Amino acid sequence: xxxxxxxxxxxxxxxxxxxxxxxxxxxxxxxxxxxxxxxxxxxxxxxxxxxxxxxxxxxxxxxxxxxxxxxxxxxxxxxxxxxxxxxxxxxxxxxxxxxxxxxxxxxxxxxxxxxxxxxxxxxxxxxxxxxxxxxxxxxxxxxxxxxxxxxxxxxxxxxxxxxxxxxxxxxxxxxxxxxxxxxxxxxxxxxxxxxxxxxxxxxxxxxxxxxxxxxxxxxxxxxxxxxxxxxxxxxxxxxxxxxxxxxxxxxxx
Numbered sequence: 001x002x003x004x005x006x007x008x009x010x011x012x013x014x015x016x017x018x019x020x021x022x023x024x025x026x027x028x029x030x031x032x033x034x035x036x037x038x039x040x041x042x043x044x045x046x047x048x049x050x051x052x053x054x055x056x057x058x059x060x061x062x063x064x065x066x067x068x069x070x071x072x073x074x075x076x077x078x079x080x081x082x083x084x085x086x087x088x089x090x091x092x093x094x095x096x097x098x099x100x101x102x103x104x105x106x107x108x109x110x111x112x113x114x115x116x117x118x119x120x121x122x123x124x125x126x127x128x129x130x131x132x133x134x135x136x137x138x139x140x141x142x143x144x145x146x147x148x149x150x151x152x153x154x155x156x157x158x159x160x161x162x163x164x165x166x167x168x169x170x171x172x173x174x175x176x177x178x179x180x181x182x183x184x185x186x187x188x189x190x191x192x193x194x195x196x197x198x199x200x201x202x203x204x205x206x207x208x209x210x211x212x213x214x215x216x217x218x219x220x221x222x223x224x225x226x227x228x229x230x231x232x233x234x235x236x237x238x239x240x241x242x243x244x245x246x247x248x249x250x251x252x253x
Contacts, residue, residue: 006233008033011087013079015039015070015127016097018049020194021144021221025094026052028225029232030059037064037083039097062087070097071118076126080134092232093131095124095143098163102155102200113158120162128173128184138181142231143170147190147245150253167243174241183240185231190247193218214249223248 007029014026018040026036036056040049046067053063064086068075083090099119101112124143131141148160149167166186174184191197191209197218198206210217227246230236245253 004031005033007092010034010091011037011083011089012092012094012232013037013039013083013090013131014094014096015079015123016041017094018045018052020196021189021192021224022094022096023048023052023055024221024225025096025228026063027055027059028229029092030056030061030063032229032232033061034092035062035064035087037066037079037086039066039068039070039079041069041097042067070123070127073126076123076130079127080130084134089136090131090134090139091136092140093127093135093142094228094232095127095141095166097123098144098196100156100159100196100200102159104155105157108158116158116162120159121165124166125169128169132173132177132182135177135180135182138234138237140232140236141170141173141182141184142228143184143186145186145188145243147188147247147250149188149243150245151251170243171241178240181237183231183236185240186243187224187227187231188243188245188247189219189224190245190250191218192224193220209250212250213247217248219246219248219250 012029012034014022016022017026017038030036038049038053053065056063066079070076143166145166146163170184170186224246
């Protein structure tokens with residue numbers, strides 16, 4: 001029988017983990033015994049990040065709060081340095097921080113474009129780069145992408161476009177550090193019933209997206225957690241360089 005504390009002694013960084021899916025990812029791996037680094041972007045997210053850390057500590061593990069804009073490479077380096085200073089190691093990185101803008105291409109400003117790519121592509125890349133340098137052998141890098149990488153959906157060009165590079169980063173890095181037993185994968189959720197998704201949608205558009213799944217509903221953050229738990233485990237060793245769509249049949253690729 002699988003040990004429910006199989007991650008005891010492991011250290012996990014979850015970027016963008018003050019709420020929504022990131023919070024659940026951190027909490028689920030804490031329940032498996034890992035210490036968790038809770039990253040949040042700025043002081044506006046501090047209260048939620050503190051709540052996340054409190055929930056994690058209730059599992060009998062440690063939580064470290066880290067605030068910073070990960071589009072700044074010096075902040076990414078600091079994230080890993082502080083983690084190693086606190087815990088002595090990094091075993092798993094969940095690259096979850098993201099930014100979504102829903103606009104027609106003709107309405108996208110240069111600022112929209114730059115801010116989207118700075119979070120979804122640049123920050124993710126440099127988190128992966130730093131992780132590749134310090135991760136323990138048999139570690140895990142799990143990038144959070146989006147199902148619309150495989151869809152034809154209007155108004156999400158800059159979001160999907162800025163998430164698209166994750167697939168290429170994932171495949172390349174999996175080859176580059178695979179000899180250390182480290183796996184690198186991207187998980188691509190479909191529409192999720194949380195504030196990240198609903199901030200861009202109307203009730204009508206959310207209802208249309210709901211009907212595209214086989215169950216006639218949006219995904220829940222809890223629907224993604226089992227995939228993260230598996231990829232974080234040693235049982236997933238033979239899965240690397242993949243993009244895994246988790247969307248309840250919303251679309252297949």
